Amino acid sequence: MASQEILREEPSRGSFINDPKVRGIFFQAVVVIVLVALVWWFVQNTIDNLTRLRIASGFGFLKSRAGFDISDSAIAYSSDSTYGRAIVVGFINTLIVAGAGIITATLIGFILGVGRLSHNWLIRKICMVYVEVFRNIPPLLVIFFWYSGVLSVLPPPRESINLPFSSFLNQRGFYFPRAVWGEGSWLILVALLLGIAMAWFVARKARQRQMATGQQFPVFWTSAALIIGLPLLAYALSGFPLSFDYPKQSTFNLTGGFQVKPEFLSLYLALSFYTAAFIAEIVRAGIMGVSKGQTEAAGALGLRPGSILRLVVIPQAMRIVIPPLTSQYLNLTKNSSLAIAIGYPDLTATTGTVLNQTGQAIECVLIMMVVYLALSLLTSVVMNVVNARMALVER
Amino acid sequence: MQEHDLSFVRVEMALAQSAPSSERGLGAWIRKNLIASTGDTILTIIGIVLVAMILPQLIGWAFINAQWIGTDRTFCATVAQGGIQPDGWSGACWAFVNAKFGQFMFGRYPIDERWRPILVAILFVALLVPLLIPKVPRKGLNAILFFGALPIFAFFLLVGGVFGLPHVETSLWGGLLVTLTLSFVGIAVSLPLGIVLALGRRSKMPIVKMLCVIFIETVRGIPLITVLFMASVMLPLFLPAGVSFDKFLRALIGVSLFAAAYMSEVVRGGLQAIPKGQYEGADSLGLGYWQKMGLIVLPQALKLVIPGIVNTFIGMFKDTSLVSIISMFDLLGVVKQNFSDPNWATPQTARSGLVFAAFVFWLFCFGMSRYSMFTERRLDTGHKR
Incomplete structure (x- = not known):
């Protein structure tokens, strides 16, 4: 009885150094201190170097004139751009x-x-x-x-x-x-988008119907007809606005x-x-x-x-x-x-x-x-x- | 009742008959593998046309029409280009590779000192081969020599400046020497570092874990070029004025850190694949953290991810070619530098040099991948699903 009491009151505990929690905190503290010291040293050096080289830090330079050309550009760019x-x-x-x-x-x-x-x-x-x-x-x-x-x-x-x-x-x-799109060619784009949307809708409906009744619907051909046919129709309606350079x-x-x-x-x-x-x-x-x-x-x-x-x-x-x-x-x-x-x-x-x-x-x-x-x-x-x-x- | 022995029991085996003629020989093989159906036949015809288009041209270019010997560009240029070859000639200019072979291997390493890299290469092979063959004994000693003694010896021999050897600046190094040095150091550094990072990422200490995750994900998210840029442009800014790093060393640090991030993800995959019972079993035996990892978990985990580790090695070997962008001359950099040599500039020069470099890279990478497949089979203890 007595021995059990003792065991319960004083669970055998090793040295405080061997406690994994204490060790974890200690190691992490060391890591943080080393890291902070390293970063601080780097930052100090960088500041020194930058002042020595007279380089202003910050993103202000992004607004100044670039002065170099770019051979391949998708948007308007010249050497006068920023x-x-x-x-x-x-x-x-x-x-x-x-x-x-x-x-x-x-x-x-x-x-x-x-x-x-x-x-x-x-x-x-x-x-x-x-x-x-x-x-x-x-x-x-x-x-x-x-x-x-x-x-x-x-x-x-x-x-x-x-x-x-x-x-x-x-x-x-x-x-x-190069394809040159004439006037009214926006109609073709609209028709294409419409065709895709309708094809998606048809596919959805067809799947629902197949799930409900088991009947199939020729989704592929309908979608193909919609996606290709509608733009072609729009192309003809708008008076064949496409030409090639x-x-x-x-x-x-x-x-x-x-x-x-x-x-x-x-x-x-x-x-x-x-x-x-x-x-x-x-x-x-x-x-x-x-x-x-x-x-x-x-x-x-x-x-x-x-x-x-x-x-x-x-x-x-x-x-x-x-x-x-x-x-x-x-x-x-x-x-x-x-x-x-x-x-x-x-x-x-x-x-x-x-x-x-x-x-x-x-x-x-x-x-x-x-x-x-x-x-x-x-x-x-x-x-x-x-x-x-x-x-x-x-x- | 009279006993009739009507049952027939065959005493000797029936003679084995050869397979029906429709199932053996070349004809059957062709029927099965090349013309099994109409679609198959069409595919075969397409394949034959493809091979017939490419292969004769390739062989003609690389061997039959190739110029093997020569001293300058005239040997590899057509008459119209100011050379000796007939117009319309197209063949590899192996003479160029032949003339520049020393440079491709050693870069601008002084010719009188080239015995040093050669000696290192011989030692490297002499130590590597027994390490790779499983049957050769004394792996421990071999590994210590290979990973411990050889790098130190090679460092002093290649850099020089001691024992009466003239000093050779790393800016003079080049060619395959640089490629192999970068890859060897990268491999030797990235594997242990990757393991440490992987363990850190799975650690229970939140700060250590967070730091590892940030490092790994950042490095994996950016291209190696950016890392190399950082190593070559930003590192000098971080250090006090006057302290400068060797360019070669900076590239080494960049490549190693980059590979370590990828390696750690591979190792983490292996660590995750080890069942929890193994960790708990190790704990219940009273092993400490490093004992648990070093003796129980890592040996199993690393064995699982050998293919991934070797893939990372191969990737890194190929990535060392990127140092040519920050104007260091590895194999690819030297080959590229030599295109512009006016003595050799012909339409065929660039192609020939690049095909040669590609062949060297291919040889190393293919060798590594085959060896990893071999090791995988050898270490397979049947635990695979």
């Missing part, structure tokens, strides 16, 4: 090349990924060679290859290579006819048309080809992750091969595919910063130029970091929404 605008131009260029790259890489990647699982030996091997080659080469090297190895040794403008649809390829890039040979150069600069072209091609190899592996893993029993069970239910793929395999494969696909999209966006190596004016390149001209290292690096972080977060959020819709709903 530094801020130059950075915006770079940001838009990053978005353009990343967006275009993501679309192409996804397309090529899916084709390759499915191809690697093909029953056809030849297709399987071609896709495998592609993936193994591109996965193991630095993206920067692929960019240089397109830029210095392929595009810059093309013939000069006078001997341009003729391609179908009156487009041309030469040292200065790729030229193709064709690139033409002049003495030294091509005039007219739309020019895609070799810098953009090589960056875009390299990013697409490089990332496609990774996407192919992800798609392959996704399809292989769907167990064979699922396909066989769907077959036993009497579904046709096309329906099996669309209704059973792809929805399950997408669940496996989407998270790694997101990180590939993020990688592609981050790799687009390699543009600086060939002089495509993306965010890193323009901000780098601003940094060199103004010496505002901290502010410029901060802008770069914040923008890329924001882009990463945005992509993650969008893909998480997609993922949440695809994810398996369990019990």
Whole structure:
């Protein structure tokens, strides 16, 4: 009795040094003190250095005149524009090349990924060679290859290579006819949007009806007719307002048309080809992750091969595919910063130029970091929404 | 009753018959793998056309039409470009690679001192190969030599300035030497640092956890170029006036920190995959935190994520090529620098140099990925689902 009392009153306790809680607080205090000291030291040094170099800190420099030209700009920009605008131009260029790259890489990647699982030996091997080659080469090297190895040794403008649809390829890039939208072409856009909205509505109604009655409705053909037919109708109604501005040979150069600069072209091609190899592996893993029993069970239910793929395999494969696909999209966006190596004016390149001209290292690096972080977060959020819709709903 | 032995029991095995002729031989293989259906046949034809379009051109360019020997650009240029090749000629200029091979390997490292990197390379291979072959004994000693003694020895040998060796500035280093040094140090630093960061992220101490999360997510969210920029532009600002870092060292720090953030996420994946019972079992045995992690959790967790770790290594090896943007000359940087050599500038030069560099990078990365597959199979203890 007595011994039990003692045990209850004085639980055996080790030294106070061995208490994990006390230790935790102690370690964290040490970490915080070291960190604060380090940061304080850095800040002091930075302030000293900045006053020595006579660089004013703050973001005021964004409003002064840039004084440098940007070769590729989606919005109005001249050397009289501000530094801020130059950075915006770079940001838009990053978005353009990343967006275009993501679309192409996804397309090529899916084709390759499915191809690697093909029953056809030849297709399987071609896709495998592609993936193994591109996965193991630095993206920067692929960019240089397109830029210095392929595009810059093309013939000069006078001997341009003729391609179908009156487009041309030469040292200065790729030229193709530019669509000129005449008066009333807004009607076509409205019709297109209307068509998409109606197609979505039809698909919804058709699904509801199938759930309720089991009757099917030819959704695909109706949607196709709506999305293609309505704009065509609007095109005819508004009096055929579309014309093309064709690139033409002049003495030294091509005039007219739309020019895609070799810098953009090589960056875009390299990013697409490089990332496609990774996407192919992800798609392959996704399809292989769907167990064979699922396909066989769907077959036993009497579904046709096309329906099996669309209704059973792809929805399950997408669940496996989407998270790694997101990180590939993020990688592609981050790799687009390699543009600086060939002089495509993306965010890193323009901000780098601003940094060199103004010496505002901290502010410029901060802008770069914040923008890329924001882009990463945005992509993650969008893909998480997609993922949440695809994810398996369990019990 | 009369016994009739009507049942027939076969005493000897029936002779094995070969498979029907429709199921064996080249014909069956072709039927099965190339022309199983109409769609398949169309795909095969497309594939053959693709191969027929690309392969002969590639082989012709790389081998048949290639110029293997030569002393200057005239050997790789057509007559119209001022060279000796017939007009319309298109072939690899391996003569360029041949002439610049020393530079591609060592950069501007003084020619008289090149035996030093060669010696380091020989030691590196001599220590690495037994480390990679599982059957060779004395792994512990080997690892200590490889990760402990070799770096110190290599540092003094490559940098010089002691024992009568002339000092070689890191700005003279280049080529594959820089690529390999950066990757080796990056790998050696990023793995332990990544493990520490991963443990920190799963720690119960809120401040440590928060700091690790901020570091990892920030670094993972920005491109390596930005990190390198930061290392080359901002680091000098952070230090007192007059204190300057070697450029090479700055790139090393940048690459290592960058790789550590990715590595920590890979390791965290492994830590999460270890069942809670393992942690609790270790606790109940009375092990301390570091004993628990070092003896029970990490060995299991790291084994699980070998493919991820090697993928990070491969990614980092490829990423070292980015230092050419902050004007350091790794393999890619040196190759690119040599395009503009007027002695060699022809339309084929850039292509040939880049294909050579691509081949070197490919060889290393492919080797690493194959070795990781081998290790994965070897360490597989059957716990995989």
